[in-house]
Amino acid sequence: MATAPAGPRADLDLNEYRRLLEEERNRLTAELEAIHSQDETGGTAGELSELSDYDQHMADQGTELFLREQDQAIYIGLKTSLDQVEEALRKLDNGTYGYCDRCGMEIIKERLEVLPFALYCIRCADEMESRF
Numbered sequence: 001m002a003t004a005p006a007g008p009r010a011d012l013d014l015n016e017y018r019r020l021l022e023e024e025r026n027r028l029t030a031e032l033e034a035i036h037s038q039d040e041t042g043g044t045a046g047e048l049s050e051l052s053d054y055d056q057h058m059a060d061q062g063t064e065l066f067l068r069e070q071d072q073a074i075y076i077g078l079k080t081s082l083d084q085v086e087e088a089l090r091k092l093d094n095g096t097y098g099y100c101d102r103c104g105m106e107i108i109k110e111r112l113e114v115l116p117f118a119l120y121c122i123r124c125a126d127e128m129e130s131r132f
Ligand SMILES: [Zn+2]
Pocket: 100, 101, 102, 103, 104, 105, 120, 121, 122, 123, 124, 125
């Protein structure tokens, strides 16, 4: 059973974490935009479902397809990280930052220092084989 968080973590410098997370969000957004602007056909990097359609059209163009798949993997990686960062910012807003999304326990400070966008405690992350 998840326990309800007691309130914003008093032992964390939440303003500092917000600054780190906003920085990270800006960095990820810029990288996503960079990938998008490299896309000469325009627009296909916007939605993942469109990307897979696009792949089928590109199937006979070996090298370009390879690059596109790499771009796609990078894009998905960046998008996933951005989602994590935005979720962490939401948790800062609603006072649940620093609490595990799964079990509700406090996430230790040392972990948040390394992964400010961690949403789970180490134990839950291990059990779910998620880094966050
Ligand atoms: Zn947990």
